[in-house]
Amino acid sequence: MDSRSSLSTTDSPSCLFVTLGCAKNEVDTDRMRALLLDEGFAETDEVDAADVIIINTCSFLASATSESIECTLELADQVASGVRSKPIVMCGCVPSRYGNELASELPEVTAFVRADEEDGIVAVVRGVLGMEGEQVSLGDGRVLRTIEGTSAYVKISDGCDRFCTFCAIPYIRGRYFSRPTSDILAEVRGLMEGGVREIVLIGQDTGIWGCDLGPDDTLASLLRDVAAVVRPYGGWVRVLYLQPEGMTDELIATIRDVDEVLPYIDIPIQHCNERILRDMNRSGSADELRELFDRLRREIPGMVLRTTGMAGFPGETDEEADELVNFISEQEFDYTSVFAYSPEEGTMAAEMADQVDEPTKLERTQRLIDLTEALGFAATARHVGERVKVIIDGIEEGENGLEFIGHAWFQAPDSDGAIHIAEGEAAVGDIVTCDLVDSFCYELIGVMV
Template identity: 30%
Template sequence: MRKAALHNLGCKVNSYETEAMQQLLENAGYEIVPFTEEADVYIINTCSVTNIADKKSRQMLHRAKKMNPGAVVVAAGCYVQAAGEELKKDEAVDLIVGNNKKTELVTILDDYFSDREDVLEETVIDIRSTREYESLSIDKIADHTRAFIKIQDGCNQFCSYCIIPYTRGQVRSRKAEEVVEEIKRLTATGFQEVVLTGIHLSSYGKDFPAEERITLLDLIIKIHEVEGLKRIRLGSLEPRIVTEEFAVTLSKLTKICPHFHLSLQSGCDTTLKRMNRHYSAEEFYNCCNILRKAFINPAITTDVIVGFPGETKEEFVMTKEYLEKVRFYEMHVFKYSKRNGTKAAEMTDQVQEFIKSERSSELLILEKEMSLAYRKSYLGSKAEVLIEESFEINGIKYMIGHTREYVKAAVPYEEGLKGKLLVGILTEMLTDEIALLNIMGQI
């Protein structure tokens, strides 16, 4: 029996695909071992979102070969699409497997072990030319309480800083019945929460033929009918999907978690235009207000890039003031990182690194203040918490999880609570990030 070890880099979609590849290997008779152990096959599901991600991908591939020089090292995913020819020349890499070829991983390995000389010629496709959704699926997830479900791949947005449309291809959606069946299987094994994820989630269904076309909202309604499922959480959404109809319909679905991640990137319209984002700051703000009208105190989180090429001090100040107006629950703040092959990488007026760091620090301080204020707004309120893991705070052991709004909450440690849905009152902040739940009962 051959041993295989897998390592994931990058986004939640990559994580899902790594889980799926692991199950393909298990079903083929491979023994799965931790990545730190000696294995016969190492699979690194790579990321290529920034130059730094490329570097990390290369480092992990070389680390695998050092751990066992006789092993087969497989580079899979986005970095393969971006640098396949380069990887073919890398002595640390034995096989490359591009996106939309991961379902064939076991066959590719079988061919390699059979000394098929042309195996490398069939493992990467022109991802921009395909309209086929790669049918990966999972039946179980190791040691998690919520299941991430991939429903869509690809992106047609072409933001000026982003390489993803070139590494993931055009929008391709998974058939609704496949999504629902997978969720039914996972719910039957005990999962009570699913998170819908994709490369550009809001585009779900737009690639289907007119007679088969359904929207993300249509799919959510179908998922809501799955018996035993308690929570549906949405991945990152494009702001323009948030209409009155979208928000009001979701608010009537009791399983929907009122936690919405809307990707902003900048609060300055001129910066948004350079980024090729397809909305204005005012339109984004209106989307937030629509959600706040439909839901009581929903969690709205976002991404912000600081130091984008050409960002002046005035543009940054405008963004900061805008963020203070919107009042997000959480912000993921990124310093702009140049990605070769994108329009932004060729732009003049690249911002100096120390300025990016200063601006990032300033927004992180603001993020901490806004985040704490949002968490405190729930003290004294009834909450439902899905328990996930044990955790120590000041030497005292607790079990912690998240509310429907993704506020972290803790209860006194007790065996058997993992995966349970508890209801209670949030009474105080144990730390700036964790509230204490006074348990009233279990769902």
């Protein structure tokens, strides 16, 4: 497909952004969006109105890769049936993972941009649109974000050195590196000035942030610095994707003692059985995890705990599957994401001999989902009767007319449910006080006070 169009620099071409995958991809798309808008491009959410389509893909699982490719082909179909041709730029994890193979496999795509090349998106888009004029110089340390909503993810690192045997991320995103403190704080400051009230720090392995910077650069020190930036705005900060080894004394004390740092702890354990953890190239055992969670509950009373569990890792026996179910049940996690193991091309676990058959994997996954939903609904109901601060995220049509939608400290945006408030006066971005009077599933009903 020849999708080059010719535009002069006086046009204001429109970009349609499509993001697949996780919060880290949302941040990457937002950075590309901000770079393009800063250079005078416009944004649209209509294929027909777009001059260029930018798809930020996910390749964490085989199913995510397929979804990314299907989505790209669907958009290519829509473009082909439209009145004018337009280029498609595929960014992120799929080009990072499959590189040169893609050009011949996906002729519908005009340009591929690996994750580590995304800061050059303006030059790429100018190129595919055949635009003349000076190309912007990138990689100059500018931290650009667009402000959308009251919570914002901020990436503090990229890559991963852990090489869990089931995970393709280290091959896709490369070696671990920490973003410097000054870059992160500048981004947080800009977001708060733009109306954001909650910062969510993310990375593949947030607990080791700073290991490649100075000896005083730790996640705890970063959290204290971010807390100082959000404090004047009445905002707060949470951190996701900690590994058990990342829970240092300094970090626990910071989460406990610094008001703006939310006592919301997200440690994806994947499993608790020692043999499976070892085969996953992870460390620990049920006893060690138990000790860690006991200690966290003792030292940070009232904290909320989120985790991730994986069903059907190669070699998992019925007894080992039961062990995970029993461990999650015993620990009563507030929130748990559940995944069925999927063999990812190029990973060690995909080559392991004793793969669990699909029906068994699905049965174990469903058992975990049923359990974790029951635990999560009960944990949500335990907040009824509390008086909490709520960030107002929006206004939506509810069952009985318009209502405010917000979230409290124990609800991570996009994943943990919301608070519905039928009456009151507030604007999006306000932090209001609510009594929590009822719950359903992961949702809560609040009354403004």
